[in-house]
């Protein structure tokens with residue numbers, strides 16, 4: 001059973017300054033809903049009941065968002081506008097939120113390690129909220145991965161094909177196709193020079209991990225930017241264990257970039273109006 005989902009959410013969001021000066025980037029709205037709420041709803045759809053959020057300084061708005069707001073709810077009730085908060089209140093009522101602060105930003109692997117106390121000794125999902133995944137009337141992307149985990153009981157990363165010029169923004173896998181949309185990973189590399197990349201299959205921000213990744217992360221040396229990469233830990237793990245890569249069904253928006261964020265807003269707005 002995958003019950004817990006980890007959300008690394010300590011990053012500064014410098015690409016969105018000045019908007020992110022006092023507001024966490026995870027709280028930027030796509031239409032009217034903050035990015036992180038899309039992630040939490042995806043995890044809920046995948047039957048997770050605990051959201052383990054790795055925050056940092058200046059991220060209190062995330063905790064406030066997933067909490068009751070008596071005054072606002074009272075006001076909305078009097079004005080018969082409760083529907084405006086209904087989705088958010090449903091989310092709050094259907095799962096628990098746990099938080100830990102990452103004191104220093106030392107890479108995604110370090111953020112996941114920081115979350116170890118919230119996860120404990122069980123398999124868990126990881127959602128990077130700035131990769132917004134919309135399933136086109138099917139199962140949520142994390143839900144698809146949970147189904148796969150229940151079959152294979154091993155770590156899984158979500159992948160998609162990207163253009164060669166963009167490979168240096170991602171973890172990239174070298175894999176052998178096991179069945180349609182599923183690869184067994186032979187190795188993986190973080191942000192390769194496109195000319196050295198082992199494939200054009202890039203990892204996007206959805207993972208299922210098992211707790212035996214934690215000791216490997218502890219032993220993983222930081223890269224040349226001083227960051228501990230989950231890609232390096234999984235690469236090590238894959239030498240002796242099965243790790244799968246899954247070509248997910250759905251649309252992913254890179255909301256960590258201005259282009260992707262604007263596109264997500266336009267597409268979801270058009271979908272809402274249609």
Ligand code: G1P
Pocket residue numbers: 108128131169170171172190191202203204205229230231256
């Ligand atoms: C992180 C991971 C990378 C992955 C990407 C997906 O990179 O390190 O392997 O491909 O997320 O969005 P970041 O975008 O945080 O630099």
